Amino acid sequence: MKSLKTVPAILISLVLCSCDNSKSNANQTSSDSSKNTELSRLQETIINEAKKMLPVKVDEKNNLIDITKENDLINYKYVINSSKDEVSIPETQKMTTESLKTLYCSNSAQVKQLRDAFPNGVSHNYYIHDEKLFSVQLTPASCTAN
Template sequence: MKIFKSFVFFVVIFLVFSCDNNKKNTVVKSNDSLTAVQNSMIEPMKKALPIEVDELTTLIGVDKDKERNIINYQYDVKNTPEHTLLLPSTLDTIHQALFNAYCENTEEMQQLKTAFPDGANYHYFIDNKEIVVVELTPTDCRVK
């Protein structure tokens, strides 16, 4: 099944993050500077949208949660029935791929976790209906 290619989208995210090195060594000391760092990471991604991850999955949105320091990714899944996306094996595969990429000890992921210390949420939509949400936090990586 081609849904399992969702892991590919992280390559795209890493490329977008690596394009913006202006705030790379910023020390986060206040909410204003944290917001500036978050915006410097999100804005280049927004300009590149939509980003086709694979033939079934497209990154259609990225934003910051209004109440917490969480980055939200929104994906559109095409040509896939809702019940297929909700199969336990599919959900496990998606969660494991996201977990592995999010918990990688790369410079880009460290920057992401510093800028968004409350985590990342991955929202999957079919026909504008939210079907799956995967929530990850830096603490999840320590439980491994």
């Protein structure tokens, strides 16, 4: 499952490059309610633009099939086109987590915008058929943890 290393780059490109309005006016408003409304609009714009491109074949065995949000958290759903016996879940989860954390914690302007747009983080969820194999959840605090 070494091909999962390409997933983060594709996701960031999908979500942010498709959305020209990646900076909101939320910081310019004085009301918390207005900030929340602007943040919610930004999140919806990002999600809706990304969904237009779904499903996305990440590589020969992995497809990104859905993107949703919940409580300022962006959720990615992937389907792995393999049997469960073909996947070393602990190894794949470890490799995927390291790769996603490296990208999520990078200083890229686009990644920073994603972190700002979804302050509760990101959840990458991997399935074979309808069975969830594992999830990788990252928050801004993940970037300060050792």
